[in-house]
Amino acid sequence: xxxxxxxxxxxxxQEGDNSIINCAYSNSxxxxxxxxxxxxxxxxxxxxxxxxxxxxxxGQRVTVLLNKTVKHLSLQIAATQPGDSAVYFCAENMRGGxxxxxxxxxxxxxxxx
Amino acid sequence: SQTIHQWPATLVQPVGSPLSLxxxxxxxxxxxxxxxxxAAGRGLQLLFYSVGIGQISSEVPQNLSASRPQDRQFILSSxxxxxxxxxxxxxxxxxxxxxxxxxxxxxxxxxT
Numbered sequence: 639x640x641x642x643x644x645x646x647x648x649x650x651x652q653e654g655d656n657s658i659i660n661c662a663y664s665n666s667x668x669x670x671x672x673x674x675x676x677x678x679x680x681x682x683x684x685x686x687x688x689x690x691x692x693x694x695x696x697g698q699r700v701t702v703l704l705n706k707t708v709k710h711l712s713l714q715i716a717a718t719q720p721g722d723s724a725v726y727f728c729a730e731n732m733r734g735g736x737x738x739x740x741x742x743x744x745x746x747x748x749x750x751x
Numbered sequence: 752s753q754t755i756h757q758w759p760a761t762l763v764q765p766v767g768s769p770l771s772l773x774x775x776x777x778x779x780x781x782x783x784x785x786x787x788x789x790a791a792g793r794g795l796q797l798l799f800y801s802v803g804i805g806q807i808s809s810e811v812p813q814n815l816s817a818s819r820p821q822d823r824q825f826i827l828s829s830x831x832x833x834x835x836x837x838x839x840x841x842x843x844x845x846x847x848x849x850x851x852x853x854x855x856x857x858x859x860x861x862x863t
Contacts, residue, residue, distance in 0.1 A: 670850055681755070681841050681854030682795070727794060736802055737783055737845050739852065741795040 650748045657715040659745045661728035664709060668730035672739060673702060673713045676725045685713070685726075715747075723749045753778040755855035757842050763861045770815075770829040772858050774842030777823070784825040785843040785852075786817055795841065801825060837862045 651657050663671070669690040674682035688695045688702045688711075695702050701714040711728050725746050729739035754777040764770060776782055783802050787795040797810045799817035807817050814833060818826045825842055842855040 672850075672852070674854075679857070679859075681843075681857050684851055684853070687850065731850065736800070737850050737852070738797065738800060743794045 647743070648746045648748065650750065651718050653718060653720060653749055653751050655718055657713075657718045657722070657747060657749075659713045659715075659726050659728075659747065661711040661713075661742055662709060663711060663728075663730045663742075665730060665732060665740070666709070667732045670731040670739075671702070671704060671711050672729045672731075673700075673711075674727045674729065674741075675722075676727065676744070678724075682727060718747075718749050720749045720751055723747055753782070753844050753846065753853040755842055755844055755853055757840075757855035757858055759858060760856065761859045761861075763863060764832050765863055766834055767831045770827070770832050770836070770860070772827040772840055772842075772860075774825040774827075774855055775823055776825075776844045779823075779844065779846040781822055782844040782846050784819060784823075785845075786825065786827050787841040787843060789839040789841060789857075791839075798827070832862045834862050836860065 672687045673685045675685050676682040686697045686700050686702050688704050693704050699716045703712045715722055725744045727741050727744045729741045731737055731739045756775045785800045786798040788798055789795050799807055799809055801807050801819045804819050804822055815829050837860055840858045843852050845852045
């Protein structure tokens with residue numbers, strides 16, 4: 639069936655390094671993709687989104703890349719800080735109809751000082 | 752931006768007892784509302800979503816139900832809790848004019 643999945647369940651990096659979190663999706667009808675950050679015991683927080691008519695979008699210290707050819711999405715965090723430690727989820731939404739995103743399993747990012 | 756309120760923050764209930772979790776939304780009108788459940792170390796499972804007052808769609812058949820008595824109020828209920836109902840319950844909202852989904856702080860439910 640259609641699904642959104644993540645390649646790495648855990649990613650450990652040193653403070654100051656750049657982090658890359660990957661996500662694969664299989665639904666070619668998806669046209670909107672979102673990254674969320676979830677800190678322990680809290681609800682997910684929107685980080686950045688991208689529509690299928692784009693292949694790159696930048697925010698503050700974060701960049702999302704979309705490769706529709708291989709159905710791959712990534713989140714790049716520049717100069718990773720201890721406060722970036724959290725679980726990161728990608729989500730996809732199909733074009734048309736109600737907004738009902740499908741969430742991936744999540745990747746735990748651990749930043750070592 | 753929107754603010755999502757959920758209560759209680761934590762709840763311990765015995766098997767067979769009823770449940771009522773409430774979610775209210777500030778900062779938008781006529782939003783789409785969602786209930787998710789998250790097991791420990793896992794992703795988000797969509798339980799219910801609502802596009803308007805009294806309009807509820809169920810994604811997963813189970814002993815839970817949802818209601819939307821007011822535009823910005825979403826309630827998750829159960830008549831008799833099961834052990835498998837334990838988890839982290841999240842309410843979310845999406846405004847009509849965009850796709851940005853805001854989440855509440857969540858309710859940690861433990862069924863004993």
